Amino acid sequence: MKRFHPWPTVAMTAVAAALLASCGDNSDLPCCDPPPPAQLLHVASPEWQDQIVYFVMTDRFNDGDPSNNDQGAGEFDPADGAKYSGGDLRGVEAKIDYIKGLGATAVWVTPPVANQWWDPLNNYGGYHGYWASNFMEVDKHMGTLADYKSLSSSLHKSGMYLIQDVVLNHTGNFFSYRGGYDAADPTKFLVMNTASKPGAAPTQSPFDLNDPRNADHVKAGIYHWTPSISDFQDATQEKNYQLSDLDDLNTENPAVRDALRKSYAYWIKEVGVDGFRIDTAFYVPPDTFKDFLYSTDTTNPGIVAAAKATGRENFLSFGEGFASDRAYEDTKAKKIDSYMTDPATGETILPGMINFPLYTSAGDVFARGRPTAELGYRIRDVMTTHKRPHLMPSFLDNHDVDRFLAGGSEAGLKQNLLMMMTLPGIPVIYYGTEQAFKEQRAAMFKAGYKSGGKDNFDTTAPLYQYIAQVSALRKANKVFSRGTPTVLKENGAAAGVFAYKMSWNGTTAFVVFNTADGETLLDNLETGLAAHAVLKPLFAASGTATQAVADKNGRLSMKLPARSAYVWLATADTASVVDPTATISMTALNDVKEAGDFIVSGVSTELTNFKLVIDGDVAHAQTVTPAGDGSWSATVDTATMIDPTIRHSIVAWSETSAVLSNSGSFFVDRPFVKLAEVVDPAGDDVGPTGVYKYPTNDSWGSNRQLDLRKVTVSGAGGAMRIDVQTNKVTTVWNPANGFDHVAFTIFIEVPGKAGGVTAMPLQNAVLPGGMKWHYRLRAHGWSNAIFTSAGASASNEGTNASPAAGLKVDTATNTVSFILPDASLGKLSSLSGVKVYVTTWDYDGGYRGLSPTTQEWAFWGGNGATDPLVMDDTTVISLP
Incomplete structure (x- = not known):
């Protein structure tokens, strides 16, 4: 032997x-x-646009070596989301087959470098890897250099690639400024984090020169001696101040740049890393990236040269620019592109940037039921704003934002995944999505944080199987990874139809969605194909994919089931079809503007009746009976058409005869009417016991963001607008929704509706005055969700629903407005008798904690396990 x-x-x-x-x-x-x-450490670069990435937060993914879990610094506790759980590099390697089975071709790991394990100033740990203490060592919790090499080699032998998360902007939090700041004297208000674990300063030179009280350290200029950013619109703060207390590196300093190039080239040479995801790119000057990637320094050349020395001619570096545009805006997209391409010279900087604007628009459409035209705009903008959209990683959730399923349905998740796999951009799957995770950073392994007490590597799980299928679709048809999209059909008013085609190298594929929770009509889709052209089925999100046939005009029309999605491939074949003899015509409506209800008319033949479909909504279509001579007219009810900027669609349709009229479009300018208003006392944001206090961190300041001042409820038919005025709207953390440091939870009771729940989920409270809720809104700076009471309890938020409320923020009046279309409330004909109740708290991956004693990042003055998580609230508002 x-x-x-x-x-x-x-x-x-x-x-x-x-x-x-x-x-x-x-x-x-x-x-x-x-x-x-x-070992196979060095391999040639792939064509990155064809890859599919699986992103793991290493500490929460899989524990391959329990012996490295607890380093004895009080930093390890799987029951505590702020501490290490035990995942490591060996754990990732052990699950390569699981990851590959999803269809992923690359693994992105969070920074494996030596980290600050525990920050006592913020009571949080560096388990995630972004708080470096040494950029050239493997953190002991992650394993060893040999473990990292083994992971790299195993991936390469499996035909896969390794992407490492890297940070250029900051180290951990080894010094802070509390209570003030004096730029002329960086020692004033300084707090050195002396109790930091495992040490009070970085261990790597020159990053260990971090004490402004030391003249030699100040002279070296390795850091900006600055406090945390308080105004993200201030360019100086953005580039030179600390992001969330993390020590900001002076990346303009040649010594810093040299050390960063040396540090990260090390991982390419020694481990065989194939690509970098670069954290917090916006907080580093673009010129730093030019140096980092393209420096011609002979000792420590740029990353591109270092990668080429290992045979990687196409090393991928993509940055994180955490910013998203609101609907029909692209200011943030242009900022993102300025880190990919120098706007002054046209030079390439970073090959790619994560596509945050697409993430936001897709989430709004697929999770929150927003009009699909918002996604159509975003796709067109991606293709015109960015020179390299195919190298921009796309995603639907990650470690910094809510899980998709925290506010969206599984059907919506499937649609978002299909969209991601059929558009330009490198798809990124966040670990746990395939297991239907709702918790942002839960562990996949049994012993880890919020794992549910089991290992979560089920390859038979429905979403695992679905992701494997859509991955295979993308890999088998390069038209999706290399093609160019053209949006063909969108709904400007609501959830519903969304269709685009992908074209590449003579191949055309069509992707069609119905994002609504009810049936929708796809009408008169211009395919550009011949009469009766056959479309070959490639995929259906549910059920069986079936062949589609264009009509005599090369158009495609059909009724789409709720939350359905299809992919077809254009062919040169035609079908033998008998065209219908019945006809419908409609007087042309081309973006006409109406002030209220109006009449539409036309002529039909061989029809006893048909449907007049508004905005694709089949369920609420009006039945029209033509006169004896075939002429017809109908009144369009505009009572719930509440936004004058929205383009509505209209078409006459006979399902039984398979005929449609021409499509029309119109706008309606119809105002809301005030129904109720409640003024709330100033200064009563102290919780139900009167002693709750805000977190002590300077970012809250004295703004009292949770202090309600006035709530106004207005209506338009069954649509509702809730204007919530607070003491102060702030944007300290650059929130996507335009307000931060407060979460609004709004409960709505519908008279006569069955069911309803009195419990306020996750808030340790019940509704006052015997009220029951049927709909519940939860919104904060980075998420906006609506739930029905089905399945709701004290510990369960209920059932995800759509469409979520539209959001508008007016900082001049400190007002956040929630606009609910009638579809959000079950198509009510009137709001009479509806009850509304508004509360404030804050939210950070869950409702923010409440502690009996003073806390920097939690509310205090109560017991968070039992006391209500409500800082301020209104009375119950009953609508007349």
Whole structure:
């Protein structure tokens, strides 16, 4: 039997070779053991636009070596979301087959470098990897350098690639400024984090020169001695101040730039990393990235040269620019592109940037039921604003934002995944999505944080199987990874139809969605194909994909089931079809503007009746009966058409005869009417006991963002607008929704509606005055969700629903407005008798904690396990 004998990693000596040759059949000799397989660290770069990335937060993914979990600094506790759970690099390697089975071709790991393990100033740990203490060491919780090399080699041998998360902007939090700041004297208001674990300063030179009280450290200029950013619109603060208390590196300093190039080239050379995801790109000057990637320094050249030295001619670096545009805006998209391409010279900076604007628009459409035209705009903008959209990673959730399923349905998630796999951009799957995770950073392994007490690597899970299918669709049809999209159909008013085609190298594919929770009509889709052209089925999100056939005009029309999605491939084939003899025409409506209800008319033949479909909504279509001569007219009810900027669509349709009229479009300018208003006392944001206090961190300041001042409820038919005025709207953390440091939870009771719940989910409270809620809104700076009471309880938020409320923020009046279309409330004909109740708290991956004693990042003055998580509230507002 063979015995273990470690084989030398250097070239075999002549003596060793001779001994091996003399072994013959004597295989029991240690020298006769075969060498272990050689590691495969360096491979050629792939075509990145064809790759599919799986993103793991290493500490929360899988524990391959329990012996490295607890380093004895009080930093390890799987029951505490702020501490290490035990995942490591060996754990990732052990699950390569699981990851590959999803269809992923690359693995992106959070920074594996030595980190600040525990920050006592903020009571949080660096388990995530973004708080470096040494950029050139593997963190002990993650394993060893040998473990990292083994992971790299195993991935490469599986035909996969390794992407490492890297940080250029900051280290951990080893010094802070509290209570003030004096730019002329960086020692004033300074707090050195002396109790930081495992040490009070970085261990790597020159980053260890971090004490402004030391003249030599100040002279070295490795850091900006600055406090946390308080105004994200201030360019100086953005580039030079601390992001969330993390020590800001002076990346204009040549010594810093040199050290960063050296540090990160190390991982390419020693481990075989194939690409970088660059954290917090907006907080580093673009010129730093030019140096980082393209420096011609002979000792520590730029990353591109370092990668080429290992055979990687196409090393991928993509940045994180955490910013998203609101609907029909692209200011943030242009900022993102300025980090990819120098706007002054046209030079390439970063090959790619994460596509945050697309993430937001897709989430609004697929999770929150916003009009699909918002996504159509975003796709067109992506293709015109960015020179390299195919190298922009796309995603639907990650470690910094809510999980999709925290506010969206599984059907919506499937649609978002399909969109991501059929558009330009490198798709990124966040670990746990395939297991229907709702918790942002839960562990996949049994012993880890919020794992549910089980391992979560089920390859038979429905979403695992679905992701494998859509991944296979993308890989089998390069039209999706390399093609150009053209939006063909969108709904400007509501959830519903959304269609685009992808074209590449003579191939055309059509992707069609119904994002609504009810049936919608796809009418008169211009395919550009011949009469009766056959579309070959490639995929259906549910059920069986079936062939589609264009009509005599090359158009495609059909009724789409709720939350359906289809993919077809254009062919040169045509079908033998008998065209219908019935006809419908409608007087042309081309973006006409109406002030209220109006009449539409036309002519039909061979029809006793048909439907007049507004905004694709089949369920609420009006039945029209033509006169004897075929002429017809109908009144369009505009009572719930509440936004004058929205383009509505209209078409006459006979399902039984399979005929449609021409499509029309119109706008309606119809105002809301005030129904109720409640003025709330100033200064009563102290909780139900009167003693709650805000977190002590400076970012809250004295703004009292949770202090309600006035709530106004207005209506337009069954649509509702809730204007919530607070003491102060702030944007300290650059929130996507335009307000931060407060979460609004709004409960709505519908008279006569069955069911309803009195419990206020996750808030340790029940509704006042015997009120029951049927709909519940939860919105903060980065999420906006609506739930029905089905399945709701004190510990369950209920059932995700759509469409969510539209949001508008007026900082001049400190007002956040929630606009609910009638579809959000079940198509009510009137709001009479509806009850509304508004509360404030804050939200950070869950309702923010409440502690009995003073806390920097939690509310205090109560017991968070039992006391209500309500800072201020209104009375119950009853609508007349």
